[in-house]
Amino acid sequence: MSQAEMDQAEVVKSDTRTDTKQRILDAAEKLFAREGFHNTSLRAITGEAGANLAAVNYHFGSKEALLDKVIARRLLPLNELRRTRLLRVREESRLENRRPRVEETLRAFIEPTMEFRDSEPGADDFMSLIGRALSEPDDTVRKIFITHIKSIFYLLFETLCDALPEICRETIFWRLQFSMGALSHILRTVGKFELSHFPEGVNPLPDTDAMMAMLVPYLVQGMEVR
Template identity: 45%
Template sequence: MSEPDTKAKILKTAEELFAIDGFHHTSLRKITTKAGVNLAAVNYHFGSKESLLGAIFDRHLGPLNEIRIKRMEAVAALAEKSGERPGVEEVLRCFTEPTLALLHSDASTGYFRMLVGRSLSDPDPTVRQLFLQRVRDVLELLVDLLCQALPHRSRESVAWKLQFSLGAMSQTLTFQNHGPILGSLAKDKSIDDVIEMLTEFIVKGMEG
């Protein structure tokens, strides 16, 4: 190979540009120019622009979901053994806290955080599907656990509240990307603080 891996450079650059400008507003020419590789390299290494996005998702979402599922299974096992219901907060943190861990493990994942936020509510069904098919299993498991934690609520009701929560997450994850909707406000908080506030918000909403 000539340079330190053309494929890796494309992945890194595309992740950043997709996060900042969005999938459809980022052309392959912008990516390849910024990465310093040839235009045709994307189609050669990834097949298509869509597959490139899929590869970016896979890179981070695989490990992340593994951690989430392990934590949720642990919570479920503990609940089974003790005979008590799992707590709503305990369950939800299985989902939100690994995100924080990911963000701290590698500075470059900040872009991935934004990309996920975008993908949750992208107008294009292709982008949403590409993302959702990689988290569907985790979400189903999450609903299962939440139903255990909230036995008096219907599954539909729990699913809808999770939908609300994902919307709130989307707004959070794109932080410093979209920028807060309310201009001057709410700027001087770290992503950690914001995610903590978010977690409290959705826990109360779920329980309420």
């Protein structure tokens, strides 16, 4: 019985963990992020992980199932952080009998992303991966990502609607799309610019705090127009 079949049958993982699965997940995360899903071969992944070519199909079932695990492994815990913070924003505003504030709402979504990025090793690669997920031409990556992001996105959207009752839902939706575009663009490009592309007097690599200090006011202003 293969590992993939065991997982599908929801059998509890064996107590003696082989770390081959982990090494493959790490290698896949890194390569998917840097080269893209379709430009990364299973041979490249297993080579990087020091595993046999057949290991991916044995442990995960297929390349696509591997991608799902790569995304779910980090996105599910991250979304729990986001959900906790968004619910706290909603609860606090309710207790204080006021509306949620746009800034704290956006921060509740974005800050866990950035903290996550700096905390776990390899998470920066993961951020590039999900930063690109929405713009992947291929259905594979996009659909898997949307599956895992959908509910938290709706919670963010509804909280913003509560924060901005005078603005119609449609306008808020599209402004949120603009914001997601800006955020994902930064997530996938920061640290990837080539020096030659910077005008003089521009620091190529602001740290996370400096980036947040520029990004959040930009997004808040855009959301609150009028």
